[in-house]
Amino acid sequence: MALDIENPIEGSFQIIGGNFDNAGEASSQLKNRLLELNVNDDIIRRATIATFEAEMNVIIYAAAGRLNFVITPTQIQIRIEDMGPGIENIEQAMTEGYSTAPEWVRAMGWGAGMGLPNMKKNSDVFKIDSVIGEGTTIEMTLNLT
């Protein structure tokens, strides 16, 4: 069902690398916005799982990043850009279970190598672009109709 909104709703969150205490806060706020708009529960869950995984990747691997979203009557568009080391082999990184996370990250419950596959699984369109030494950009779209 298309959303009854006149103009697209936009939002932006800064994510600081290494800040595990705030992990998921951007996704939590996005969830609240989507709840206010009466978006279907299943779509909210898929969108925020995708953004939570993206947040975690920034926190684990990058110095900082930004999550931007645009909600239109028919789509949720999400873009996450980070200033991180970049991904050498994207195909390998997209493999379930493949992870380069250090042991201390795993001890905190993350780095199981499911993040990128989970973002792809939960979005209708998934694009990833990465430059070594510069960072990674992920774009995800979820259809509301």
Added chain:
Amino acid sequence: MTLGEIIDILDATVITDSVDLSINIRSGCSADMMSTVMYYHTADSLLITGLSQPSVIRTAEIAGIKTIVFVLDKIPDENIIELARQKNIPLLRTSFCMYTASGRLFQAGLPSCLGK
């Protein structure tokens, strides 16, 4: 299965102040890796974990997990308990280990969130 029944089966203690014992839980998952929980979760489920990090609460919030059980009587820090209160996610603790806690609930009829 209701939250009240789960508390009985696990001989659990409620960490957060007040809980609605009639909350209906449809399935369970046991994990310390939150990525795995996010990948395999189903809504209205229960998470059994030994991990007590703030991201456990946020994982539950995002994944639609209704309650969290900490095994081996682990008590999370007050800031984590407060976050759970804010998100309205009941926290329990049990003296059982993850294997036994999972087994008791499975035996009592609570299926896996994966369905296998």
